Amino acid sequence: MKQALLEIQNLSIAFRKGNQFDPVVHEISLTINQGETLALVGESGSGKTVTAMSILRLLPMPPAVYPEGQIWFDKKNLLSLPEEDLRQIRGNKISVIFQEPMMSLNPLHTVKKQICETLFLHQGLNTAKATSTALDWLQRVGINEPERRLNAYPHQLSGGEQQRVMIAMALANRPDLLIADEPTTALDVTVQAQILALIKELQNELGMAILFITHDLGIVQRVSDRVAVMQRGKIVEHSDTKTIFHSPRDPYTRILIEAEPKGEPQKSKPDAKPLIKIDRLKVWFPIQKGIMRRVQGYVKAVDDLTFEVKKGQTLGVVGESGSGKSTTGLAILRLTESEGSIRFEDLPLHQYSAGEMRPLRQQMQIIFQDPFGSLSPRMSVAQIIGEGLQLHSSGSSEEIDQKIIDVMEEVELDPQTRHRYPNEFSGGQRQRIAIARALVLKPQFIVLDEPTSSLDRSVQFQVLQLLKNLQEQYGLTFIFISHDLKVVKSLCHDVLVMKSGKMVEYGPSSQIFSNPEHPYTRQLLKTAFA
Amino acid sequence: MKLNRLNQERWHKFKANRRGYWSLWLFLSLFIVSLLAEVIANDKPLLVRFQSEFYFPFLVEYAETEFGGEFEMEADYRDEFVRELITEKGWILEAPIPFSYTTINHDLPSPAPSPPSDVNWLGTDDKGRDVVARLIYGFRISVLFGLFLTFFSSIIGIAAGAVQGYYGGRIDILGQRFIEVWSGMPTLFLLIILSSVVQPNFWWLLGITLLFGWMALVGVVRAEFLRGRNFAYVLAAKALGVGDRQIMFRHILPNAMVASVTFLPFILGGSITTLTSLDFLGFGLPVGSPSLGELLAQGKANLQAPWLGISAFFILASMLSLLVFIGEAVRDAFDPRKSY
Numbered sequence: 001m002k003q004a005l006l007e008i009q010n011l012s013i014a015f016r017k018g019n020q021f022d023p024v025v026h027e028i029s030l031t032i033n034q035g036e037t038l039a040l041v042g043e044s045g046s047g048k049t050v051t052a053m054s055i056l057r058l059l060p061m062p063p064a065v066y067p068e069g070q071i072w073f074d075k076k077n078l079l080s081l082p083e084e085d086l087r088q089i090r091g092n093k094i095s096v097i098f099q100e101p102m103m104s105l106n107p108l109h110t111v112k113k114q115i116c117e118t119l120f121l122h123q124g125l126n127t128a129k130a131t132s133t134a135l136d137w138l139q140r141v142g143i144n145e146p147e148r149r150l151n152a153y154p155h156q157l158s159g160g161e162q163q164r165v166m167i168a169m170a171l172a173n174r175p176d177l178l179i180a181d182e183p184t185t186a187l188d189v190t191v192q193a194q195i196l197a198l199i200k201e202l203q204n205e206l207g208m209a210i211l212f213i214t215h216d217l218g219i220v221q222r223v224s225d226r227v228a229v230m231q232r233g234k235i236v237e238h239s240d241t242k243t244i245f246h247s248p249r250d251p252y253t254r255i256l257i258e259a260e261p262k263g264e265p266q267k268s269k270p271d272a273k274p275l276i277k278i279d280r281l282k283v284w285f286p287i288q289k290g291i292m293r294r295v296q297g298y299v300k301a302v303d304d305l306t307f308e309v310k311k312g313q314t315l316g317v318v319g320e321s322g323s324g325k326s327t328t329g330l331a332i333l334r335l336t337e338s339e340g341s342i343r344f345e346d347l348p349l350h351q352y353s354a355g356e357m358r359p360l361r362q363q364m365q366i367i368f369q370d371p372f373g374s375l376s377p378r379m380s381v382a383q384i385i386g387e388g389l390q391l392h393s394s395g396s397s398e399e400i401d402q403k404i405i406d407v408m409e410e411v412e413l414d415p416q417t418r419h420r421y422p423n424e425f426s427g428g429q430r431q432r433i434a435i436a437r438a439l440v441l442k443p444q445f446i447v448l449d450e451p452t453s454s455l456d457r458s459v460q461f462q463v464l465q466l467l468k469n470l471q472e473q474y475g476l477t478f479i480f481i482s483h484d485l486k487v488v489k490s491l492c493h494d495v496l497v498m499k500s501g502k503m504v505e506y507g508p509s510s511q512i513f514s515n516p517e518h519p520y521t522r523q524l525l526k527t528a529f530a
Numbered sequence: 531m532k533l534n535r536l537n538q539e540r541w542h543k544f545k546a547n548r549r550g551y552w553s554l555w556l557f558l559s560l561f562i563v564s565l566l567a568e569v570i571a572n573d574k575p576l577l578v579r580f581q582s583e584f585y586f587p588f589l590v591e592y593a594e595t596e597f598g599g600e601f602e603m604e605a606d607y608r609d610e611f612v613r614e615l616i617t618e619k620g621w622i623l624e625a626p627i628p629f630s631y632t633t634i635n636h637d638l639p640s641p642a643p644s645p646p647s648d649v650n651w652l653g654t655d656d657k658g659r660d661v662v663a664r665l666i667y668g669f670r671i672s673v674l675f676g677l678f679l680t681f682f683s684s685i686i687g688i689a690a691g692a693v694q695g696y697y698g699g700r701i702d703i704l705g706q707r708f709i710e711v712w713s714g715m716p717t718l719f720l721l722i723i724l725s726s727v728v729q730p731n732f733w734w735l736l737g738i739t740l741l742f743g744w745m746a747l748v749g750v751v752r753a754e755f756l757r758g759r760n761f762a763y764v765l766a767a768k769a770l771g772v773g774d775r776q777i778m779f780r781h782i783l784p785n786a787m788v789a790s791v792t793f794l795p796f797i798l799g800g801s802i803t804t805l806t807s808l809d810f811l812g813f814g815l816p817v818g819s820p821s822l823g824e825l826l827a828q829g830k831a832n833l834q835a836p837w838l839g840i841s842a843f844f845i846l847a848s849m850l851s852l853l854v855f856i857g858e859a860v861r862d863a864f865d866p867r868k869s870y
Contacts, residue, residue: 333769361771374762378784387780388770437766 005209006032006055006177011069013050013233016062024050025233027069032177037203037210039220039241041256042230043456044427048213051230052179054079055211056090073177092122095170099182101162105154111138112150115169122173137168142198159321160191167198174206181213188320189483189527196223215456217256221245229253255458265314265468265493265509272310275445275477276332281305281340283327283501301327302338303501309445309494314471314478316492316509318485318524324501325481326369329447332479333366344445362392365438369450371430375422381408381433382418388441407440411466428459432466439470445477453484464491485528489513497521540863550859553852560849564670571627571663575607579620588625608633627651629660631667631820643828643835653837655828661837665845667820672802672849675736679801680794682740687747688790692778694748695755702752709745717742721813729816739804746797747790754786788864795857799850806846822846 013025025047032038040048053059055071055078071078074093078086098104106114115134119125125133131150138146141164154162163183170178180199184192200223203210212224220227220241227244229237229252237250248254283302286295302324309315317325331338334349334357342349344364349357368374375384385404389395395403405415411432422430431451438446448467452460464487470476482488488495488509495512497505497520505518516522545551568588569576578585585592587607594605597615605612607622616622629635629650635658638644642658652661694705721738724730730738758764759782767777808814809823822842829839 330765335765335768358771358773361769364769366766366769368762368766370762374766376763376767376781379780387767387772391771434766437770441770 003034004031005034005073006030006211007070007072008051008055009070009072011051011054011071012067013047013054013059014065014067016065021065021067023067023233025054028230028233028235030228030235030238032209032211034176034209035203035207036225037212037223039212039214039224039227040230041214041217041220041227043215043458046230047233048230049181052096052181052211052213055179056094056096057086058096088122091118091170091175092173093175094177094179095173095175096179096181097163097166097170097183099185101159101166102154104166105162107154110151110153111157111165115165115172118169118172133172134168137172138165140202141165141168141171142194143168159187160195163187163191163195164198167195167202171202171206171208175208177209177211178203179211179213182215183212184219185214185216189485190320190523192219193527199223217457229256265491272312274308275311275345276309276479277341277343278308278332279306279341279343281328281331281338281342283324283331283336283338300501302331305340305496305498305503307494307496307503307506309477309479311444311477312471312475313493314480314491316488316495317479317481317498318483318488318495319498319504320483322500323498325483325498326449327501328498329366329449329479329481333361333364333447335366359392362388362441363443364445364447365441365443366447366449367431367434367438367451370454371427371434372422372454374434375430377422380419380421381413381425384422384433385418385437385440388437392441403440404436407436410439410470411436426459427455428463431455431459431463435463435466435470442474443476445479447479447481449481450483451480452487453482460487467491485524497524544859544863547859547862550855550857550862553855554859557849557852557856560669560852561673564666564673567666567670570625571629571631571660571666572625573608573628573630573633575622575624577623578607578616579622580616581619627660627663627666629663631659631664632818633660633663634658635660643832643838645835646837652841653835655825655838656832656835661825661841664820664825665822665841668822668825668842669845669849671732671815671820672805672822675732675805676798676801678736679739679743679804680798682736683744683797683801684747684790684794686740686744688751688783688786690744691748691751692755692783692786695752696759696774696778696782698756698759702756709748712742713745715742718811718813721808725813730813731816735805735808735814739801739808743801743804746800747793750789750793751786754789755782758782758785792857792861792864795853795860799853799857802846802849802853 008028008030010027010029011025012023012027014021014023016022028051030038040052042048050059054064054066055073057078066079069079073089076085078089112131112134115137116127116130119130119133135146135150138149143149143161143164149157149161154165157165183199184195187195196219199210212220214220224241226240227238228235229244229250231252237244237248237253244253245257248257281302282300282304284298284300287297287299288294289296305328307315317328319325327336330336332342334342334352338350340350344360347360349360352360382401382404385407386400389400389403393400404418408415408418413429413432413436422433425433451467452463455463467478468491471478480488480492492509495507495509496503497512497518499520505512505516505521512521513525516525563570572588574587576586576588578587580597587605591604594601594603594612597605597612599605599612599615607613608628613622635650635654638654638658639647642654643656644650644654644658646653650660650662652665654660655664690705694702717739720742721730724734724738728734755778761781764777764781767781805814806821806823806826809821810827812827814823815821822845825838825842826846829835829842832838
């Protein structure tokens with residue numbers, strides 16, 4: 001049996017709010033052995049990150065308090081260790097990688113300065129030695145042309161490179177334990193796989209232990225030795241990876257594992273007519289320079305897209321972040337300036353003014369990715385859903401209220417809750433509110449901009465099922481924007497693959513998934529269905 | 531009115547700042563007391579009982595003849611002759627301070643400005659008027675001026691900031707440049723020029739200071755709108771076909787209100803200072819109006835009568851301190867980071 005490196009015993013964490021304590025983690029116990037990878041899995045808000053940040057006492061205190069429990073590392077209780085001693089452990093014995101690489105690197109310092117800082121602090125190296133060590137680490141984390149990158153600023157690096165720099169910073173002091181808090185969530189699928197491989201490789205080389213926090217079970221299966229599943233601040237299941245995946249005991253774990261999107265898109269009439277026709281759609285943002293603001297060039301967010309969406313069908317738009325998927329969706333609804341022709345039932349939308357568009361907006365709706373940002377926090381649910389109705393239909397307030405109740409039942413929300421505010425609802429419920437807001441106008445066409453990607457797996461599945469049912473019932477036409485190919489496969493009739501604003505491949509979904517032509521599509525499929 | 535949960539929490543946090551909470555009550559009670567200035571400091575009696583009938587001289591004008599006097603003009607209740615006429619057949623209830631801000635006490639023991647005495651608690655100014663009465667009326671006019679100026683300048687500032695921030699682009703650039711030029715205008719010189727053309731009264735002063743003082747909130751509101759117009763729920767409202775004005779009012783303005791409300795007590799304090807300094811320089815309210823600035827100027831001219839300067843200074847300093855304390859508590863209450 002391996003030796004325990006870190007032991008969390010009966011840890012409880014609460015946040016103080018006024019005179020009340022809001023408990024978020026309840027008496028959890030965990031052990032991480034030397035050299036092993038423990039995955040901490042759970043939905044957002046389950047207390048994973050709070051637990052991990054408590055190991056190095058990185059949570060702001062006062063609001064965070066520890067009513068009970070100990071964290072033992074190297075025969076010291078980290079929760080009661082003086083700040084001075086704790087600093088010797090931070091970044092030296094235990095390092096952290098955060099989710100958002102852009103946010104966790106200081107934008108004002110070069111890569112070299114940031115890596116060298118930890119070396120100065122913990123190893124007391126001189127500048128020349130620290131620089132050569134930093135260079136060595138950049139090479140190890142697989143950054144091209146490390147000499148040139150040493151003097152680069154974070155914004156000059158891509159997301160993947162930034163995360164590599166973060167890893168180099170975290171590992172430069174050869175820690176015994178690495179806490180990786182969703183290190184790949186903000187990255188694109190293809191880059192994710194590379195970063196995971198890199199972490200795994202460095203682990204073998206350095207023999208360190210990893211506490212890997214994630215909500216993605218696919219990653220867990222690939223990297224971890226043991227898994228702890230968290231739900232609402234408690235650990236519901238804790239055992240080795242194989243057991244969890246083959247014979248999960250806890251019902252919640254089972255839901256998590258089985259919540260993979262399955263099924264086929266709705267069968268539709270083969271002779272369906274196109275509802276939306278897009279011809280040579282372009283969204284170019286000018287780059288202006290100098291005092292005269294002369295246009296020096298363009299950022300081509302969307303470049304030359306031509307496609308159509310058939311009535312009652314779903315078009316999946318797939319691509320990495322920054323490939324112009326969302327911009328395409330906004331351009332079709334005329335929510336951003338664009339060139340090229342957009343025809344909706346043969347109406348030339350591209351020639352319409354804002355005023356002429358307004359009555360048509362009832363026909364075409366959009367649902368956004370982030371259900372927390374897309375609902376006005378100061379309006380009640382009934383106000384949010386009813387806002388469009390008041391604009392587009394002339395009914396009495398009782399009729400409007402009845403319509404709100406009907407649509408809430410349709411999206412499986414309790415109509416009794418319609419006078420509450422969005423912050424009292426969970427992410428999945430909020431997304432249902434957003435769907436209700438769009439649906440109450442009885443539109444023909446809805447743009448779904450990553451409607452499930454900020455939701456937890458088990459909830460994603462329910463929302464997708466709801467969307468499918470609604471499509472069948474009302475013959476809705478969807479444009480489904482996503483980076484998750486599994487979801488796209490289960491929902492879409494046609495697929496459009498985008499890369500850097502350009503169309504890479506476009507065709508029926510059966511053909512794209514079974515017989516991709518473009519190498520980029522093939523790469524995407526390979527990483528998604530690995 | 532029932533506050534929603536967020537506002538209840540804010541009210542709770544406001545109360546948690548004891549200093550600000552007490553300042554608010556103190557300021558409100560001072561303000562309400564000063565609104566009743568006519569009842570507290572008046573040279574006309576509050577109530578007169580004469581020949582078994584009640585009279586209300588501080589509200590209604592009664593001729594001296596009604597009390598059996600000789601003149602057809604309004605009775606001068608400070609005149610011994612009139613007082614005797616009334617007390618023969620009834621009684622007089624005086625205001626606690628039997629002087630209005632214009633009343634000149636001709637019966638002074640020493641030449642004006644005379645020092646504090648039983649009759650004039652804080653002495654008189656250089657024209658023989660009671661300082662306490664002038665302070666009460668002066669406080670009222672200062673606070674009212676401040677409230678009006680704050681209210682109107684906030685409305686204009688929020689509207690201008692909202693339009694600039696929401697539409698952005700050319701409107702924003704032109705608006706910003708205009709504000710830069712406009713705020714460079716020398717307000718004081720314009721007031722001096724104005725006072726040689728018209729006799730500036732309360733409304734003239736309010737108008738001029740408003741004309742050059744509405745920019746205070748533009749910056750914060752504009753920033754909130756620039757940020758807010760890209761929120762997903764604003765985009766969602768646009769996709770529903772909601773008009774620009776409704777989006778600005780219903781969806782973005784509530785966000786900007788937090789920053790604006792936080793600023794209000796400080797703007798109020800600033801407005802009061804503006805009026806006071808104009809009065810001090812002699813370009814403010816017309817001669818004879820009760821004003822703290824004018825009292826300060828008298829204090830400066832009559833250093834041998836320290837009760838003038840000290841009283842005015844004390845009232846001004848405590849009023850501004852109360853406003854700053856209230857402002858601090860409001861800022862705490864609306865601070866989202868201070869949730870513990």
